[in-house]
Amino acid sequence: MAKQPTPIVGLDIGTTNVRVVIAEATDGEFEIVGVGEAESRGLRKGVISKPDLAVDAIKRAVEAAERMAGLTVTEVYVALGGTQIKGFNSEGMIAIPGRQREVSREEIKRVIETACAVPISAGREVADVLPQEYIVDDQDGIDDPLGMLGSRLAVSVHIVTSPVAAKQNVITCVNRAGFHVADVTIGQLAAGEAVLTDDDREYGSAVVNIGGETTSLAIYQRGAVWHTEVFPIGGSHFTNDIAFGLRTPIPEAERIKREHGCAYRPRLTPEIAADLIEVPSVGGREPRTVTRQLLCDIVEPRAEEMLAHVHAGIRAAGYERQLSSGIVLTGGGALLDGLVEVAEQVFDAPVRVGLPEGIDGLAEEISQPGFATAVGLVLHGLRLSQGAVNTTRNPGRRVAGSSMAGRVKSWLGIG
Ligand SMILES: Nc1ncnc2c1ncn2[C@@H]1O[C@H](COP(=O)(O)OP(=O)(O)OP(=O)(O)O)[C@@H](O)[C@H]1O
Numbered sequence: 001m002a003k004q005p006t007p008i009v010g011l012d013i014g015t016t017n018v019r020v021v022i023a024e025a026t027d028g029e030f031e032i033v034g035v036g037e038a039e040s041r042g043l044r045k046g047v048i049s050k051p052d053l054a055v056d057a058i059k060r061a062v063e064a065a066e067r068m069a070g071l072t073v074t075e076v077y078v079a080l081g082g083t084q085i086k087g088f089n090s091e092g093m094i095a096i097p098g099r100q101r102e103v104s105r106e107e108i109k110r111v112i113e114t115a116c117a118v119p120i121s122a123g124r125e126v127a128d129v130l131p132q133e134y135i136v137d138d139q140d141g142i143d144d145p146l147g148m149l150g151s152r153l154a155v156s157v158h159i160v161t162s163p164v165a166a167k168q169n170v171i172t173c174v175n176r177a178g179f180h181v182a183d184v185t186i187g188q189l190a191a192g193e194a195v196l197t198d199d200d201r202e203y204g205s206a207v208v209n210i211g212g213e214t215t216s217l218a219i220y221q222r223g224a225v226w227h228t229e230v231f232p233i234g235g236s237h238f239t240n241d242i243a244f245g246l247r248t249p250i251p252e253a254e255r256i257k258r259e260h261g262c263a264y265r266p267r268l269t270p271e272i273a274a275d276l277i278e279v280p281s282v283g284g285r286e287p288r289t290v291t292r293q294l295l296c297d298i299v300e301p302r303a304e305e306m307l308a309h310v311h312a313g314i315r316a317a318g319y320e321r322q323l324s325s326g327i328v329l330t331g332g333g334a335l336l337d338g339l340v341e342v343a344e345q346v347f348d349a350p351v352r353v354g355l356p357e358g359i360d361g362l363a364e365e366i367s368q369p370g371f372a373t374a375v376g377l378v379l380h381g382l383r384l385s386q387g388a389v390n391t392t393r394n395p396g397r398r399v400a401g402s403s404m405a406g407r408v409k410s411w412l413g414i415g
């Protein structure tokens with residue numbers, strides 16, 4: 001008998017938008033059947049600051065997705081955001097007793113525990129542990145050492161920590177909205193799931209998820225995560241600059257940014273640069289007109305500054321020259337016209353906008369960079385709950401690594 005489809009729900013509680021994606025999965029195949037979006041108000045820099053408002057936005061976004069999908073949501077996969085999320089790398093090693101014995105599941109668990117035996121400051125907890133590679137005796141670069149012969153097992157891992165309260169607040173708000181939390185993962189890692197290909201992860205790439213008030217970074221290489229960081233900058237900084245520079249209300253500045261904003265001056269031909277934009281004034285004064293050139297003069301330096309912060313993060317982590325697959329910009333902020341061009345100059349690397357693509361169902365609705373995290377949460381949820389997942393673009397991608405990631409979290413009692 002065919003298995004009943006199980007809804008898998010990704011819930012991305014962002015500073016400007018709450019987004020929900022519902023997928024139905026059967027036997028490793030899945031389809032997106034509902035999406036929902038609601039304006040978010042109760043967050044500051046990716047962290048819930050006004051729970052009542054956040055709960056309300058969560059409810060509205062889930063209801064919209066439920067209506068579209070024609071089903072009721074009970075359980076969701078959520079992302080954790082905010083500048084307090086910190087990542088670092090660690091290593092562990094154990095001896096495998098006996099002469100040249102096979103590595104067991106128990107020993108893999110134990111070596112990861114050894115790598116995680118590092119002091120964590122009070123009020124913080126481990127949010128995720130991502131194995132990078134195993135080393136059996138002198139052989140490195142091993143993805144899964146189970147059953148290999150050796151006398152010494154080592155592992156390197158990326159550990160992500162977050163304030164205990166931040167995760168607890170997210171879970172409490174989701175529960176208050178009426179849903180159970182199946183798993184919590186880090187926002188940029190979810191976004192990476194949705195917009196990177198296996199080759200990106202293998203040859204080296206950085207996901208830069210530009211949200212409303214935060215920009216989060218994850219660096220991948222050899223199929224693993226090597227660096228994560230969250231910066232307190234995002235799309236709202238452009239809006240604020242425009243509002244201040246043109247003396248116009250924030251909602252108007254936001255509209256002007258989206259409709260006319262450009263971050264890269266060479267994109268403006270002389271005619272376009274001279275185009276006039278009407279700018280509503282504050283305090284009942286007459287609207288004024290400004291050129292697109294002037295708007296670009298406000299936006300461009302901010303784009304350079306913002307991307308330079310991210311570039312500095314990549315350089316400080318030591319990956320500046322190791323991202324052969326380039327930089328993938330995603331999140332709503334990646335829609336700013338000309339940002340890719342500025343980024344190519346700042347990073348001196350290939351840059352593209354990452355959209356969740358090649359997935360069955362509601363392709364038009366989800367192929368926006370703002371949906372990367374919510375779609376990635378669905379992919380993450382599918383893998384945790386079903387093991388293998390197929391997407392039309394990339395059949396069976398990341399199956400082994402990700403089901404292992406889920407196992408690591410349960411071993412360590414995280415979640
Ligand atoms: N067409 C566009 N042009 C420029 N910027 C845009 C466009 N569409 C959306 N944005 C910007 O994207 C940002 C919101 O992105 P997103 O929805 O990914 O953020 P979020 O997830 O709510 O926030 P965060 O990740 O910081 O918590 C806003 O600053 C918005 O102005």
Ligand SMILES: [Mg+2]
Binds near residue numbers: 211212331
């Ligand atoms: Mg976001």
